[in-house]
Amino acid sequence: MLETMFGTLYTLLSTPAYMGLMLVAVLIGIWVGLTPGIGGKLSIALAIPFIYGWQAIPGAIFLLTMHAVNGTSGQISSIMFGVPGDGDDAATVLDGYPMAKRGEAGRALGASMTASGVGGIIGAIVFALMIPVLEPVVLAFSPAEFFLLALLGITFIAFLAGGGGMLKGIVVGLFGMMLATVGMDPQTGTARFAGEQIFLWDGISLVTAVLAIFAVPEMIALGVQGGSISAVPMQTAKVSYRQLLGGVLEVPRHWWLVIRTSVIGAVIGMIPGLGGSAAAWFCYGHAVQTSRTPERFGKGAVEGVIAPETASNAKEGGSLLPTLFFGIPGSSGMAILLGAFLILGIQPGPTLISDNLNLVWMLIWALVVGNVMAVAILLVFARWAAILTFVRGEFLIPFVLTMCVFGSFVNEAQWQNLVVLALLSAIGYGLLSADWPRAPFAIGLVLGGIAEESLHKALALWGPGFFLRPLSLVLIGLIALTIGWAIYSGVRRRRAGQLESLST
Amino acid sequence: MLVNRRVAFTLVMLAILVAMVGMAARYPPDARFMPWVLGIPAIALCLLQLGRDLRAARRAAGEAQGERRTVRREAAMWAYFLGLVGGILFFGFFLAVPVFLLVFLRQWARASWPLALGLVAATSVIYYLVFVQGLNVALHQGFVTQYVLERFAE
């Protein structure tokens, strides 16, 4: 076992062909991930025709690296412009963009990229460790647990709203969940809130919603307010490699958080059916909940950048597990990867461990090394990219706005999507200027769909007694704890004399 | 000023929630379950929030002044954004995006002609390469443009 482990690492590192391939894959992945809305799935789907006839190992390494990496570069636009690349990046925007506004873009980027890299590595490690216990763990999660997990994630809304904004936060969260019900209901075949608009039958696209609620309003606000993204001028902010390094060092400083969120992210990735964006949001909520000073979040707390980034990269490693060993993709990106693997002649299934352990370890190492490569390249690049936050806003805004429009359209190429974008942007701007929290909206949108579907299935399968399963009871306990803690700390804060919370 | 910005927005949220709950009433019970479970408490909480906002508005009546200038800028920014989206819908990406960029850079950012044209040209080339050639996305052609092109093709 050990010799396969290190043997494959050695082979990987010492074969120039492999390393070269990975470098190319990393570069393409970064490039594709930079623009919002362009999912990595598209890039893999387009790469597939090129890999026909390749050997299994190089082909798999190439695709996997490309896929793992394009999650990483989405942070750049999230942090610098407040423009998320897709659903998970929105969590990074919450604290990353405020950091940029304080002139700390370099620090934020340093932290987020390192966090990504470390998260990806830990995810790969979890993947390796979980191989023997994969089956029982994955099979323990049924719709009942999915529902409760989603519910747990949603109770985090209570924290994110915090203090006196709790009322608004909950309303926004509920609204997000309601928007998740838009579309063809799988339980009854009713087109909800859509009617004849068949383009809405699949629901509101997450990327469009996230761009509309987070990115566009910020750009418009920036235009109204004038100036550059960073309120602090460049000289004062001291943009340099030092600032970047400062960010990088934040990751080891918060090592316990990093480990926790990576593991949670990997486990969420391992369970097919829970959905990809859930990992980043879940861990963001978790970071808020476990912090001793939760009010810093949303204003530029570096943990708010580290937590979602580790989680979303770790989940990639995790989602590789069911893909390889069950042939059941852990996420939509994995679904395409699975197709590609079949083309390459890789047969997913339990036999993979016994017959082709070599390949499995190669893939694990490819994830690790690829992540390291990506982070190294991006860090160099980031120091220069951060300067853009000091550029006059008027020059940035039109390009960012067009990027948003492209991103939304590329994601779902129907013109009606742009109408949705405009409408939701108006709501997003309203939220921003009336001082309503926006993070709960994203959580509601992401988790609301899973919650409802799982609830219906759980009820159909076991009736109302479905939560008497052991794992479910554990989750219910966690939910009760979370709610209790939210109320307790809210009351405690109010008693400590913070009258602001009362007069929103 | 009883109805200030915050009150207005809470009213908007309330209206949206009521509309959605109302629409859901027509659906079969299983389908309207979730929207109602979510919407009805949301309406209740929103009403509470409205109450809070109204009380706060009564207290802070003097703040309406500074808002006027911001409102004008806001309207202008929104006009640009909606202009972009509308332009794309009617005239397509190829026409609307460069025009938008150019107009914005000149009017809002007060950029010089060479700088503006240069930036627009460069970005247009990049967008074209990335989206049309690279990703093969079918960029919306715009209703008017499509109509015109089809008339020419005949």
Add this chain to the structure above:
Amino acid sequence: MKLRLAFGVLAAAALASPVAAQSGADFYKGKTVTYIVATAAGGGYDAYGRLVADHMQKHLPGSTFVVRNMPGAGHIIGANAIYNARPDGLTIGTFNTGLIYNQLVGREGIKFDLTRMSWIGKAAADPRVFVIHSSSPIKSFEDLRQGKQTVNFATSGVGSASYVETKILADALGLPIKIIAGYSGQEDMMAMRRNEITGIIGSRSSFEDFVKNGYARFIAQIGGSEKDVPQLASLVTDPEGKALVALIQSQGEIARLTAGPPGIPADRLQALRAAYRKAMDDRELQARAEKMGRPVEPAVGEEVEKMVKEALNQTPKTVALLAAALEVKPQTAKASGPLLDVQDKGRAIVFNGPDGKQVKSEPSGSRTKITIAGKEAKRGDLKAGMSCEIEYKPGGDNEPTTIACK
């Protein structure tokens, strides 16, 4: 006699096509053909679509084929786009044959008519199978049919092809199946392994590996040429059931189709069909398909058109079954007879529906128009025993639109 006629027609067509195909093929020199795939990039339809597009381009010299993904609304958006494209032969595409069900019941949102599309070909056959969890005591179709306990079956969302097929088979063949809907993608396999559900009716290609790995077994099959599983058609005796099985079978035969909008000029259509045929015969395509684990079983042109037309020619009873399965309520149901029961001041009434079964219905205080002996009345005035004509919307609370009592 028919056979000879058919042969003659085929021979004539075969002789005619090279000539027509030639002028058509010239048209395509230097032109770009858009091949629309009604799903997002990366799935089975996308894989077949790109394969077909690649090779058709090879066999239609001078042409360029560009694949465009138009996902949404369960393939309806893509199919709409293909049907309504300009019929110049420059737009064709692929979508799920299951849309046949949607068309049969006239579902909303459909802007196509499958009988009028220009059929180019189909690439595979996709027999349906009954998959049962290996730990279940059900070892054969008879076991399932005779079973006393209700068995959980997983399907995709209500209204999808998998739901429709499972429901109509369960209803028509009287199988003790409880449908748990909403499993997308391969979640159903996970659910089976978790022991949540016992059975699935799905396409054989999706479950081949699953069964091979020992997690489940096949107990019946619809269509297809494999001999290891009994054909459902041989296990069903009543004619309605047989008709349904035939419908599903014909639908399964026409998998991975390629079609274009109605009205493509004959010579261009011929050229496309010829290119398709050559693409299917191309060894390289066949090899690539094998490698993907997606073998081809092609049919071209008129053959496919015939299959589609046959599939769309169903008896009204079948259509009614389908409508019920798709929960499409295109018309209101009418019942006339005595009110068997009136509860809660008229908020609920019971009467016999058009098929003789009892219907519990909830009149609305505001929306239901109630008349007794011609005069306007309220639901509180309804009494059991009154003889009434009731028009109601079946499903949910069966809310009546009008109640006219004597």
